[in-house]
Amino acid sequence: MYFTKMHGLGNDFILVNGFREDAAAVVKNAKKLCDRHLGIGADGVILALPSDKADVKMRVINSDGSEAPMCGNGIRCFARYVFTRGIVSKTKMSVETLAGIMKPEIIIIDDVIEAVKVDMGHYSLLKKDVPIMGSPDEEALDLEVEAQDRKYIATGVSMGNPHCVIFVDNVDGVPLEKVGPILENHPLFPKKTNVEFIEVKGKDHLKMRVWERGCGLTLACGTGACASAVAAYKKGIAGNKVKVSLTVGDLMIEIQDDRRVFMTGPAKEVYSGDIILAGL
Numbered sequence: 001m002y003f004t005k006m007h008g009l010g011n012d013f014i015l016v017n018g019f020r021e022d023a024a025a026v027v028k029n030a031k032k033l034c035d036r037h038l039g040i041g042a043d044g045v046i047l048a049l050p051s052d053k054a055d056v057k058m059r060v061i062n063s064d065g066s067e068a069p070m071c072g073n074g075i076r077c078f079a080r081y082v083f084t085r086g087i088v089s090k091t092k093m094s095v096e097t098l099a100g101i102m103k104p105e106i107i108i109i110d111d112v113i114e115a116v117k118v119d120m121g122h123y124s125l126l127k128k129d130v131p132i133m134g135s136p137d138e139e140a141l142d143l144e145v146e147a148q149d150r151k152y153i154a155t156g157v158s159m160g161n162p163h164c165v166i167f168v169d170n171v172d173g174v175p176l177e178k179v180g181p182i183l184e185n186h187p188l189f190p191k192k193t194n195v196e197f198i199e200v201k202g203k204d205h206l207k208m209r210v211w212e213r214g215c216g217l218t219l220a221c222g223t224g225a226c227a228s229a230v231a232a233y234k235k236g237i238a239g240n241k242v243k244v245s246l247t248v249g250d251l252m253i254e255i256q257d258d259r260r261v262f263m264t265g266p267a268k269e270v271y272s273g274d275i276i277l278a279g280l
């Protein structure tokens with residue numbers, strides 16, 4: 001199987017051309033492929049597939065083998081991958097995902113791909129959409145969650161996938177390896193959740209650390225950055241345009257009045273190779 005290793009701010013993926021490779025075998029072996037000791041190593045596997053609803057279809061498999069409806073850093077890498085491979089020849093494209101049609105745009109300056117801007121669709125705070133237990137039509141603001149004998153106040157946000165956003169004074173002081181898995185599997189979230197801890201640096205600047213559903217600690221999460229910007233905006237902590245700083249760089253997030261969210265950030269190619277799936 002031929003693959004390309006890519007990353008968005010250190011959130012890394014194995015990209016596979018499902019037009020040519022055996023997609024079912026890739027999905028079946030995703031967990032092994034993501035193993036950092038026994039496989040290629042990545043936070044997820046992303047497949048490019050034909051679509052009858054958009055220019056191309058994206059499937060995302062987390063490093064534990066579960067399928068994710070959407071991936072923000074992943075879709076920027078995906079857009080760069082399908083564009084540079086000639087699978088899609090337009091810089092503005094539509095991508096079918098399990099969370100709906102997303103619209104990435106490749107930003108080229110002086111013949112160099114500088115960034116990818118993505119129309120990430122609409123956010124929702126409704127408990128039925130995230131999903132979160134409780135009154136389905138209520139917004140998931142000020143939820144009380146507990147982990148390791150500490151109570152946190154969380155905001156639940158759907159960006160097509162579930163997020164639990166928690167504001168703290170010092171993001172580096174959070175024992176994420178310990179509280180992350182507890183909150184990921186908290187009974188309030190029937191489909192589990194991604195967990196973002198946020199330190200507010202200013203009205204237009206957030207600092208974020210993330211524990212991802214199905215992956216654990218990752219260096220960045222695009223949907224998580226969008227969800228965090230939405231939570232900060234809804235709580236009046238930040239404006240509608242914010243920079244979200246992750247471990248190795250920043251994402252720019254813009255929220256429109258119609259609840260549409262735009263994310264802009266880098267997508268880097270690292271290397272390509274081939275692997276014998278039967279040998280894993």
Ligand SMILES: N[C@@H](CCC[C@H](N)C(=O)O)C(=O)O
Binds near residue numbers: 073162212222
């Ligand atoms: N890294 C991603 C999110 C990937 C999916 C997530 N782990 C889930 O299961 O919802 C991003 O950049 O958004």
